[in-house]
Amino acid sequence: MLKLITSGESHGKGLVGIIEGMPAGLKVDEGYINNELTRRQKGYGRGGRMSIEKDKVEIIGGVRNGETLGGPISFVIWNNDYANWQEIMGAGECPRAEERMVVRPRPGHADLPGAIKYNHQDMRNILERASARETAARVAAGAFFKQLLACFGIYIYSQVISIGEVKAEPVRVNRENLEEVWEKTETSPVRCMDRDKEAQMIGMIERAKKEGESLGGSLEVGAVGVVPGLGSHVSWEKRLDGRLAQLIMSIPAIKAVEIGEGINNASRLGSKVHDEIYYTEEKGIYRLTNRSGGIEGGITNGETVFLRAYMKPIPTLYKPLSSIDIRNWEEVKAEVERSDICAVPAAAVVAEAMLAYGLAEAFLEKFGGDNMEHIKEAYKNYINYMGRVWRWKRI
């Protein structure tokens, strides 16, 4: 089992991640991890915090001489902003804690339900951990998972589909256009493939900002080069679609997830949904469509695996909504904390990390060994089997 634990508060000293279950002998490129962290910090609509932080990973354990050792991997990402919060967020006595007390819960954030559950009168004790700052640690961990998957030709991408009501047509991604998709999404301020829609999305964010509003949207995250046979139909908890959905849904503010074209498929006729199966000697088994998102029966089928995720608007509004003061129950406006206006592009990068987690876990389940060489051997045997028995050509 591959396990990720994160720890840390948004304005605390830093974020810690521990990954358990990675094999020995995986080459780790720290520059690659840092680049992933930078990607998550980008995206039009982010707030002032992103110019304070310059996220960098510091690997503490589990890696030596550029390779994993097989033990738990641990790392830290320090928070630059902690310099401004030491007297409020330190682990010891906090002389200025009261100054930044949060008592007017923001509708849509974790403030109120968290305070009720943990019995905190200062809701900062909730928001600090609920904050999506934690997703920096997930992205650092995701960079390890991506490096593992890349050894087997599995590559992750994401594209923003909509921001507010501006919607672009998602591009179908495969090995042939992957590099182009990477290039186009990386150079787009909103990670969108459609330049006209990109301009409209930016305009929409600008308007929302002026009006004290916030925005959500939707994104696609996917993986090309995934071998058939990851996940399983045999038990509910082994189904890969359910597992990936949980991982993506766990991203703060993501409120719906679909596998492939799941939502549109629900209103189509069966003949217009299921991806027909063909075979030629030249191509082997192939499909012309991929509405299933590369997963049938909870098992990958060799097509691009993709999911779409829907993000609600950011809960903190500069024109705040009605709330209560939990000290006296009076009606007030909700707390205003420094905030993003829209974070869909950043969420797309986080979704890449979570997809990489789910696929790496399923991959290690199938081909797992303690060492990369053993995994490569098992993988090679499987590819040979697929060619021999199933005449598989596209790996």
Ligand SMILES: Cc1cc2nc3c(=O)[nH]c(=O)nc-3n(C[C@H](O)[C@H](O)[C@H](O)COP(=O)(O)O)c2cc1C
């Ligand atoms: C990358 C990213 C950045 C976010 N930035 C903010 C923000 O600046 N302000 C805010 O109120 N919520 C922000 N959110 C959303 C909140 O973290 C989230 O709504 C909150 O934790 C409550 O969880 P829930 O929406 O899943 O119920 C962000 C989410 C993501 C994924």
Ligand SMILES: C=C(O[C@@H]1CC(C(=O)O)=C[C@@H](OP(=O)(O)O)[C@H]1O)C(=O)O
């Ligand atoms: C810090 C990050 O995102 C934060 C997520 C967040 C929230 O409530 O989720 C609130 C904001 O925090 P702050 O008030 O410090 O600006 C975001 O900036 C990050 O993504 O690294």
